[in-house]
Amino acid sequence: MAAFPSGFLWGCATSAYQIEGSPLADGAGPSIWHRFAHTPGLMRDAETGDIACDHYRRFKDDVALMKRLGMQAYRFSVSWSRILPDGTGRVNQAGVDFYSRLVDELRANGIEPFVTLYHWDMPAALDDKGGWLNRDSAEWFAEYASVLFRALDGRVTKWATLNEPWVVTDGGYLFGALAPGHRNLFETPIASRNLMRAHGAAVRAYRETGRHEIGLVVNIEPKYPASESPEDLAATRRATAYMNEQYLDPAMLGRCPPELRDVFGEAWTDWSDDDLAAVRQPIDFLGINYYTRAVTRDDPAAWPVRTATVRQDGAFYTETGWEVYPQGLVDTLVWIKQRYGDIPLYITENGVALADAPVENGRLHDPQRIEYLRQHLLALHQAIAAGVDVRGYMVWSLLDNLEWSLGFSKRFGIVHVDRQTQERTLKDSAEYYSRIIASHGRAL
Numbered sequence: 403m404a405a406f407p408s409g410f411l412w413g414c415a416t417s418a419y420q421i422e423g424s425p426l427a428d429g430a431g432p433s434i435w436h437r438f439a440h441t442p443g444l445m446r447d448a449e450t451g452d453i454a455c456d457h458y459r460r461f462k463d464d465v466a467l468m469k470r471l472g473m474q475a476y477r478f479s480v481s482w483s484r485i486l487p488d489g490t491g492r493v494n495q496a497g498v499d500f501y502s503r504l505v506d507e508l509r510a511n512g513i514e515p516f517v518t519l520y521h522w523d524m525p526a527a528l529d530d531k532g533g534w535l536n537r538d539s540a541e542w543f544a545e546y547a548s549v550l551f552r553a554l555d556g557r558v559t560k561w562a563t564l565n566e567p568w569v570v571t572d573g574g575y576l577f578g579a580l581a582p583g584h585r586n587l588f589e590t591p592i593a594s595r596n597l598m599r600a601h602g603a604a605v606r607a608y609r610e611t612g613r614h615e616i617g618l619v620v621n622i623e624p625k626y627p628a629s630e631s632p633e634d635l636a637a638t639r640r641a642t643a644y645m646n647e648q649y650l651d652p653a654m655l656g657r658c659p660p661e662l663r664d665v666f667g668e669a670w671t672d673w674s675d676d677d678l679a680a681v682r683q684p685i686d687f688l689g690i691n692y693y694t695r696a697v698t699r700d701d702p703a704a705w706p707v708r709t710a711t712v713r714q715d716g717a718f719y720t721e722t723g724w725e726v727y728p729q730g731l732v733d734t735l736v737w738i739k740q741r742y743g744d745i746p747l748y749i750t751e752n753g754v755a756l757a758d759a760p761v762e763n764g765r766l767h768d769p770q771r772i773e774y775l776r777q778h779l780l781a782l783h784q785a786i787a788a789g790v791d792v793r794g795y796m797v798w799s800l801l802d803n804l805e806w807s808l809g810f811s812k813r814f815g816i817v818h819v820d821r822q823t824q825e826r827t828l829k830d831s832a833e834y835y836s837r838i839i840a841s842h843g844r845a846l
């Protein structure tokens with residue numbers, strides 16, 4: 403196997419609410435996920451992020467684990483309500499200090515911090531003011547981002563504004579499976595627009611003082627028509643516009659996919675030229691979260707996109723019900739380059755939830771996760787060989803963690819976490835990934 407490009411960044415990814423625990427420690431305010439998780443009936447097994455992986459207290463041990471594995475970068479998110487407990491205004495210095503210590507610990511161990519400003523956990527105080535439905539959310543977010551830029555820029559050299567705006571709106575405002583748990587077609591495009599306005603406002607704020615790189619992280623799920631029928635082809639166009647183009651087109655092209663008018667119907671309003679210009683800010687990279695594909699057919703009853711995903715005979719499906727399809731990563735990366743140009747890319751998430759074996763004698767054998775990683779890294783190498791400018795790969799995830807409203811039932815970690823003892827145990831996939839890093843991909 404040929405090596406990956408010189409300077410290619412090998413790392414792992416997590417997010418604050420999924421691993422930190424101690425959500426209200428040291429002056430932090432509640433987030434919408436703290437509120438959602440403590441609302442009866444919304445979380446599988448009534449799980450919450452109150453403890454999670456106890457990373458807030460154990461972060462030095464977890465950094466040591468990353469060092470042992472040879473991680474070159476660590477993508478993590480900052481909890482907005484640790485920094486600004488009320489969402490705006492008063493800065494909680496203890497919250498800033500936690501992330502400052504984490505950044506210093508990473509850098510002292512030769513690991514590059516890769517910071518996501520927003521991984522879904524808006525301060526509850528701002529949700530009380532309308533959250534992403536309030537046009538002021540763009541200014542709230544830029545204020546929060548600027549606090550972090552002042553405190554950490556220079557020690558942090560890679561910033562991502564948002565993690566997966568599609569999931570925030572589809573999960574949080576349309577179907578209600580995620581915080582803040584709304585089910586409202588009319589709210590969804592409003593939240594989408596304000597999220598992207600917030601992205602643009604944070605990028606503009608960064609350009610005033612920032613000296614390094616800032617980008618956007620999106621989830622891409624390539625859509626393949628189930629047949630060549632006009633109905634399935636149109637459905638595939640709608641699904642592509644709704645999940646894959648809805649956020650990248652404004653950010654990169656300064657326009658919205660026309661199919662969104664069909665998807666949202668009377669709930670759709672065209673973006674103003676001012677909003678389009680405010681969102682289309684030059685960025686330094688795109689983060690791509692890739693997990694699976696969707697073979698797509700027309701389904702008139704499947705409101706509002708009117709599409710369905712067709713199960714593939716003979717394919718392997720993960721614990722989250724996602725088809726394993728590495729070719730989709732190649733197709734996605736080539737598509738990104740063709741549609742948006744040669745912007746540097748990072749794979750900011752890729753991983754798999756499996757019905758892991760138990761820990762035995764300090765080991766956990768997960769051959770299927772090794773095969774998933776191997777296949778997707780081979781696909782990644784194929785895309786790079788085809789000329790796509792991919793500069794790094796972050797496996798999701800370092801630790802078994804809180805899979806949002808699914809609780810701890812879905813284990814994505816390359817490191818097992820014992821829910822009772824918090825003991826970390828390397829899975830075979832962690833050893834495998836460590837060898838991949840050490841060999842710069844040659845051990846694939």
Ligand SMILES: OC[C@@H]1[C@@H](O)[C@H](O)[C@@H](O)c2nc(CNc3ccccc3)cn21
Nearest residue numbers: 417565566569621691693751798805814
């Ligand atoms: O589900 C695994 C991870 C999740 O733990 C991360 O917090 C989040 O960034 C994340 N995004 C995806 C891919 N996008 C997605 C697609 C459909 C439903 C939910 C997420 C997977 N994941």
